[in-house]
Amino acid sequence: MSPQTPKLPDPNRRLLLKAASLAPLATLAPLSACSPIATPQGDQAGTEAPQWHNWSGSQGITPSKFGYPKNETELRELLTSTDLPVRCFGGSHSFSPLVPNQGLMISVEQMSGLIRHDAALHTATFGAGTRLSNASRLAYENGQSFINQPDIDTQSLAGAISTATHGTGEKLPSLSACTQALRLMTPDGTAHVIDESNPDLLNAARTSLGSFGVITEITFQNAAAYRLEETTRVRDIREAMDIVERERHQHRSIEMFVFPFGNRAIIKTLDFTDKPDLKLIPEDDNATLEWASKLSMNHAWLTSTIQRALGFFVTEDVRRGPSSQLFATPRTVRFNEMEYTVPAENGLAVLEEAVTMLKKSDVNVFFPIEYRYTAAEESWLSPFYRRAGASLSFHQYYEQDYRPVFDLVEPMLKARNGRPHWGKLNNFTTADARRAYERFDDFIALQKQLDPQGRMLNDYMKKLLGGAS
């Protein structure tokens, strides 16, 4: 073993690649471990503005000022007492430069919790800073479940809807699509209620990339509380693709983690159940995953061997429990990510193309490609706008350069009519967005109407909304 080879920390090697498959499923270092944001206490105490950085560490900035309003009165005072540009941050889980801003950075973390709910209609209104984990638990305690959830639940609700955060399931929409109404304050201090009485505004505001104003409350259309059973299988890639093609209409949710260099894939399904809870708390495989990631990074020739060993290490598994506890698994191993959504019917063909490209290339990536489905929706800038989608996510360990792998697959994904996840790294231009989204110019017009001075735009958003076609 060379001095660079990390020592396997856990003798339970069976979990090695299962860990890799679960990482993109649900990953977050606790805020304290990653410290992406300034604490409200620090700011209120008048200490110097600390640096902000995102979860993966790929974005960071020291803004002039942080603001942590507790209510709309404090928020209005913050917005109107300055003419600094404004960007909000939630859980700081976006990989793309959506958040960084040298002016005022606002978190509505202190505007959190369940505000009201309707037991008959299964709707629930939350403070926009509520983390999804809390919102999901509070909903469940009140007889509701979110219709679907992503594979982590540490995002804020406002941050999650602002990028059309999604889980998997052919008939299941993103969180933006489940947004029935929201409350938003524009930089001039005006509070707006946006709901179905103005469908255009609602469909634009559902995925606004933080550019319309500060969202303070969100009402979700939920479902009656339900419980889920999760199953895990491991197969060769070809067989796994056939299974997904055959079973994607049968399960409530299906997803696949594909390891191109080891020719293995993990298939996960979620279905309703009324059976008793089973393995509610998933095994903590983070140390093993970190070890495998470092080993692959330092010894590229081992990547295919580790990936091939999947069948020996991952056991077929079943977990069961309340929806609020089954979707997400806490994770601490950091990575960077790019995701493109292509038309659902082309998904498997595009995935096959990506696998072939990676295998022919000399890029070294240990993390699997994650493959998921989402239903079509009306949010103007959602990747699922009027098109059911298959999403392909590419990850790279945070200590490794992500560009070789992302640069390799992105042109192909764009050429297959792919639309990027706005919260994940991408090189989509204004012209690309105009081609992909028929309401893109209407979105720009509404943004200008709500924020005539462009105070809600950072450099990235100015370029995206105002770039040359």
Ligand SMILES: Cc1cc2nc3c(=O)[nH]c(=O)nc-3n(C[C@H](O)[C@H](O)[C@H](O)COP(=O)(O)OP(=O)(O)OC[C@H]3O[C@@H](n4cnc5c(N)ncnc54)[C@H](O)[C@@H]3O)c2cc1C
């Ligand atoms: C480990 C990991 C796993 C992930 N898994 C998934 C997944 O399964 N599915 C998926 O779709 N995505 C996933 N993502 C991406 C993530 O869900 C999105 O990037 C999401 O937007 C992050 O939410 P956040 O609260 O961290 O928001 P941030 O990243 O802090 O902000 C995102 C956007 O929301 C805006 N915003 C935040 N708060 C407000 C507010 N109050 N008012 C107005 N605008 C606001 C910001 O300005 C920014 O434009 C994952 C990310 C990570 C790091």
